[in-house]
Amino acid sequence: MGFSLLILLATIATAVAFPINNQNYLVMPHGPLTGSGACVSWRLAVETNNIRDFSNKIPDKCEDYIGSYMLGSQYRQDCKLVCDVAYEYAKGLNLTGDGKDVWIFDVDDTTLSCIPYFVEQGSWELNVHSSYAQWTAKGGLPVVPEALDLYKKLIKLGFKIVFITAMHEENTESRIKNLKEAGFTEWEKLIFKGDVLVHSAEFKSSKRKELEEAGYRIWGNIGDQWTDITGTNIGDRTFKMPNPVYYVP
Numbered sequence: 001m002g003f004s005l006l007i008l009l010a011t012i013a014t015a016v017a018f019p020i021n022n023q024n025y026l027v028m029p030h031g032p033l034t035g036s037g038a039c040v041s042w043r044l045a046v047e048t049n050n051i052r053d054f055s056n057k058i059p060d061k062c063e064d065y066i067g068s069y070m071l072g073s074q075y076r077q078d079c080k081l082v083c084d085v086a087y088e089y090a091k092g093l094n095l096t097g098d099g100k101d102v103w104i105f106d107v108d109d110t111t112l113s114c115i116p117y118f119v120e121q122g123s124w125e126l127n128v129h130s131s132y133a134q135w136t137a138k139g140g141l142p143v144v145p146e147a148l149d150l151y152k153k154l155i156k157l158g159f160k161i162v163f164i165t166a167m168h169e170e171n172t173e174s175r176i177k178n179l180k181e182a183g184f185t186e187w188e189k190l191i192f193k194g195d196v197l198v199h200s201a202e203f204k205s206s207k208r209k210e211l212e213e214a215g216y217r218i219w220g221n222i223g224d225q226w227t228d229i230t231g232t233n234i235g236d237r238t239f240k241m242p243n244p245v246y247y248v249p
Contacts, residue, residue, distance in 0.1 A: 036061070036065070038061070039062035043069065046247070047242060047243075052249075056125060056127075056246040056247060058244070063124055066124055066245065070115060070124075070245065071115070076145075076146070079241055079242060082240065082241055083147060083149060083239075086237075087153050087154075090103070090153070090154055091153075093219055100215050100217055101159055101217050102160050102188065102216045102217060102219065103154050103161055103162070103221070104163075104208065104218060104220065104223075105161060105162070105163050105164075105223070106163075106222065106224060107165040107179070108141075108224075109224040109241070109243050109245075110224045111148070111184060112143060112144065112178060112179070112182060113143070114132075114141060115142075116141070117132060117135045117136070124245050126246040136171065139174035139178040143182035143183055143184075148182065148184065151184060154220075155186070159219070160216070162187065162188050162189045162216075163189070163191065164191045164207050164228075165191070166193045167192055168192060169193075171192070172192060175190075199249055200225065200228070201226075201227035201230055201231040201249075202231065204227065205231030205234075208221075208234065208235070209233045211233075218234075218235035219237070221235040221237070221238045221239070222240075222241060224240070225248045227249065
């Protein structure tokens with residue numbers, strides 16, 4: 001199936017398949033992944049951080065394969081496995097109950113999905129400085145159901161939730177509204193990047209350091225980008241959600 005036809009089908013599907021509270025928001029396609037072994041290897045290399053900063057442009061020969069992966073059942077299964085492993089780790093911890101046990105979540109493509117952005121533009125190429133920023137600022141991003149399930153389980157275990165996002169502070173109102181509509185209704189802190197001109201890893205490292213200096217213990221840290229979970233003060237364990245579509249330096 002060509003990418004243009006895949007996008008057309010996915011666009012039709014999103015009209016009924018992307019309500020915020022729908023746990024089955026990805027419905028097309030569910031068949032076997034298409035694409036050459038080289039594209040499977042390319043995705044693996046991206047996820048293991050061997051291929052870095054690929055200019056947010058998937059190789060042309062792999063667009064159909066990545067489209068099938070992101071819109072199909074495999075992406076959801078991969079997200080579920082990551083969150084299941086994270087929960088198994090979390091429930092084995094002995095929390096102090098003093099309100100200082102923290103779990104960090106990234107936002108875009110960790111808790112809220114940007115897949116509709118790519119469907120609407122008909123391409124898997126990310127334009128982070130213009131159309132993407134404008135699109136996310138509108139809000140209405142659908143939930144990543146597996147992340148929401150993990151979030152709820154962690155709160156029941158006694159963790160305080162901290163969101164750290166590289167989105168700018170001018171989007172604070174729409175992002176808070178979006179998170180709450182998606183089911184993320186409480187948190188200890190929601191930290192935006194602001195206008196600081198630093199790379200994502202450096203920014204997130206500095207904010208994690210501030211948390212630890214304030215007495216918080218970072219037990220878990222989950223994000224879709226390697227820059228979410230690398231650098232300093234990364235926490236006791238990190239978990240990488242799948243995202244072969246773009247790379248944040």
